[in-house]
Amino acid sequence: MLTPLRRALGEWSPRSGPRSESRDQALGAIVALWTEIVGEDVARHAIPLERTGSALLVLVSSSAWSNQLSLLAGHVIGALREAGVSGIESLRFRVGKSRQRTRTSRADGETSGNGIGGVVEQGMGEGPAVRSAPETAEEALARLRERITLARDAKRARGWNQCEECGALSNPDPDRNRCAPCASRRAALRSAHVQRLMFDAPWLGFAGTAELVAELTRREYEANRGVLLGRWWETLQRAATAGKLGSDGYERQIASSYLLLRTGWEPERITPAIARNELGDKLYELIYGHHNDSARI
Numbered sequence: 001m002l003t004p005l006r007r008a009l010g011e012w013s014p015r016s017g018p019r020s021e022s023r024d025q026a027l028g029a030i031v032a033l034w035t036e037i038v039g040e041d042v043a044r045h046a047i048p049l050e051r052t053g054s055a056l057l058v059l060v061s062s063s064a065w066s067n068q069l070s071l072l073a074g075h076v077i078g079a080l081r082e083a084g085v086s087g088i089e090s091l092r093f094r095v096g097k098s099r100q101r102t103r104t105s106r107a108d109g110e111t112s113g114n115g116i117g118g119v120v121e122q123g124m125g126e127g128p129a130v131r132s133a134p135e136t137a138e139e140a141l142a143r144l145r146e147r148i149t150l151a152r153d154a155k156r157a158r159g160w161n162q163c164e165e166c167g168a169l170s171n172p173d174p175d176r177n178r179c180a181p182c183a184s185r186r187a188a189l190r191s192a193h194v195q196r197l198m199f200d201a202p203w204l205g206f207a208g209t210a211e212l213v214a215e216l217t218r219r220e221y222e223a224n225r226g227v228l229l230g231r232w233w234e235t236l237q238r239a240a241t242a243g244k245l246g247s248d249g250y251e252r253q254i255a256s257s258y259l260l261l262r263t264g265w266e267p268e269r270i271t272p273a274i275a276r277n278e279l280g281d282k283l284y285e286l287i288y289g290h291h292n293d294s295a296r297i
Contacts, residue, residue: 027051030085037079039147041140042069046093054089056080059096066093068141075148081166086181194224202261225261232258240283255279255287 027048035043045065050057060066069076073091080088163179194216197209210216232254239251259270259278276284 030056030080030088033080033083033085037083038076038144039140042144045140049094051088054087055092056088056090057092057094060093061095061097063095066095068138069093072141072144072148075145078166079148079151081179081181084181086184191224191227194221195228198225198228198261199257202257203264203266205264229258229261232261236279236283236287240286243286245286252287255283 027050030048030051034048038046045061046069047059048056049059058069060069069091070093076091077088161177163182164177166179166182190213194209194213197204197212201208204212206216206218206221209221235254236251236258239245245251255275256267259275260267262278263270263274272284272288275288279287
């Protein structure tokens, strides 16, 4: 029989598929942007090593670099966010040596992998300026602060907007007040909320759900409904292929949600005949085979 959704699924949250690149960029995306963000001075002594959830582990050449970079972590995270890398909320540091050798430009046009020689930097609207390699970590980090400040000032001058949630600067758009990562995260949370309502009370339909979700459109409602129906159907088909249900009864709960969401009816209107018609004989027998077809589900 159908299990009352509010009792059986109080702890439910939508199960998603593999995380997309937009929400969880690979380390390679960070590495590709690293030198551009922190500059060659810092990149010679600090290398992104590993991403674990919202933390980025950075390999540094000494404890001095670890201490100094920790003070600039917020600026580096903000710069990564502005470059499109979402989800990084903290930096962790490990002192050690890396086999990676960073190629840096010399003043005479040659390159070197040992970090010795001048560094060619491009100014804001100016020609290349040759600066000698920094002698200390403090000097290199001072250049990083200057680099980040100049980049942010240049973006503000071009009309970039500050995200109201994280403070990062985003592409100029008078209709947007959030950066792309924050907008994506907010959209994902909104979709989860809509789908939760659909799961708890799918018979509400668009009108009833719209009363509980501000500015919900018919298109948004149908998109979330389609995602949820597709997800539940895949789960049910896996059970049908395996020929058995899980010990936790999850598939029965999913079948209840699927039937109610697909029809938009109240639970008492879902008869065995309707359930068999929607699920098919094989799946119906697997989930409800022990019930009498003359009774309600």
